[in-house]
Amino acid sequence: MLEALMQINWALLAPLIVIQVILMIVAIIDLVRIEKTNGPKWLWAIIIIFVNVLGPILYFILGRRQ
Amino acid sequence: MQWSVIFKKELLENWRNFKWIWVPIVFIIFGIMDPITTYYMPKIINTVGGLPEGAEITIPQPPPEQALLMSINEYGTIGVLIIVLITMGLIAGELKSGVSELVLSRPVTYTNYITAKWASTVLLILASFIIGMFFSWYYVNLLFGDLSLSQLFGAIFIYGFWMIFVVTITVFVNTLFKVPGLVGFVSILIVILIHMVTSIFGRFLAYSPANLSSYVSAYVHTGEMTADMWSSIFVAIVGIALLLLLSINILKNREI
Numbered sequence: 001m002l003e004a005l006m007q008i009n010w011a012l013l014a015p016l017i018v019i020q021v022i023l024m025i026v027a028i029i030d031l032v033r034i035e036k037t038n039g040p041k042w043l044w045a046i047i048i049i050f051v052n053v054l055g056p057i058l059y060f061i062l063g064r065r066q
Numbered sequence: 067m068q069w070s071v072i073f074k075k076e077l078l079e080n081w082r083n084f085k086w087i088w089v090p091i092v093f094i095i096f097g098i099m100d101p102i103t104t105y106y107m108p109k110i111i112n113t114v115g116g117l118p119e120g121a122e123i124t125i126p127q128p129p130p131e132q133a134l135l136m137s138i139n140e141y142g143t144i145g146v147l148i149i150v151l152i153t154m155g156l157i158a159g160e161l162k163s164g165v166s167e168l169v170l171s172r173p174v175t176y177t178n179y180i181t182a183k184w185a186s187t188v189l190l191i192l193a194s195f196i197i198g199m200f201f202s203w204y205y206v207n208l209l210f211g212d213l214s215l216s217q218l219f220g221a222i223f224i225y226g227f228w229m230i231f232v233v234t235i236t237v238f239v240n241t242l243f244k245v246p247g248l249v250g251f252v253s254i255l256i257v258i259l260i261h262m263v264t265s266i267f268g269r270f271l272a273y274s275p276a277n278l279s280s281y282v283s284a285y286v287h288t289g290e291m292t293a294d295m296w297s298s299i300f301v302a303i304v305g306i307a308l309l310l311l312l313s314i315n316i317l318k319n320r321e322i
Contacts, residue, residue: 012209024085027088
């Protein structure tokens with residue numbers, strides 16, 4: 001398994017991981033600054049951090065109160 | 067002057083609620099996800115597939131043109147969904163909360179109000195789509211082989227009209243209903259309907275904007291713009307203009 005991990009070309013995947021992290025950080029910053037969300041805040045924090053890619057997107061679309 | 071005020075206000079709002087960050091990122095992620103997974107699929111199967119010793123699976127790698135079209139396909143499904151979800155509250159949300167009453171009580175014409183909002187959304191979506199396509203193109207070149215810039219620009223040009231068309235449909239439905247969720251649902255329904263009608267009566271509807279995705283495929287492979295492609299683009303432009311005019315009239319005659 002470790003050998004397989006070493007074989008992956010990280011230069012290829014790094015940008016993908018970086019923008020995923022940016023997306024997550026932006027969502028977290030917004031969650032901290034926003035006054036109220038649809039549903040409990042702590043739940044959104046968990047979703048943003050643990051649900052990869054879709055978590056922050058779901059938060060931006062459904063979690064923010066217009 | 068009026069128009070630019072509303073337009074700038076919309077841009078600022080889209081910046082404040084981070085749309086200018088997360089929408090491009092979403093388009094980038096969905097644009098490069100498919101090429102990357104396809105490229106690594108053989109390796110993934112070999113390491114975690116639990117194949118018997120010695121079994122080798124060879125999965126043919128797609129040509130670069132096909133790989134770029136994977137991203138277009140993603141934009142045709144998830145991209146359209148994101149567009150509708152972003153745009154469904156554009157006017158409906160304001161009608162519901164009463165913000166539009168405030169805006170429209172000042173001397174703002176309905177034409178300015180709708181076109182400015184439409185333009186700000188189109189700008190956001192087009193920018194995200196183009197950025198996403200550039201990322202996809204970069205990865206396709208890296209992983210699958212050469213693809214010229216002209217092929218990329220052609221794909222962006224042709225499919226861009228479909229993206230704008232979807233935004234316009236959603237803006238139009240915005241003027242019909244007050245509930246954003248309903249607006250989203252009906253917009254998706256209309257897009258699906260256009261696809262269905264086009265595929266059923268395909269022979270007579272070569273000019274349907276829903277064909278733009280297949281024309282992207284044709285252009286990327288042949289590098290030629292055919293008359294059908296131009297007519298399809300023309301129909302899309304006419305449709306966009308008509309839908310905008312209709313939305314303005316509907317909003318004008320509506321009790322807010």
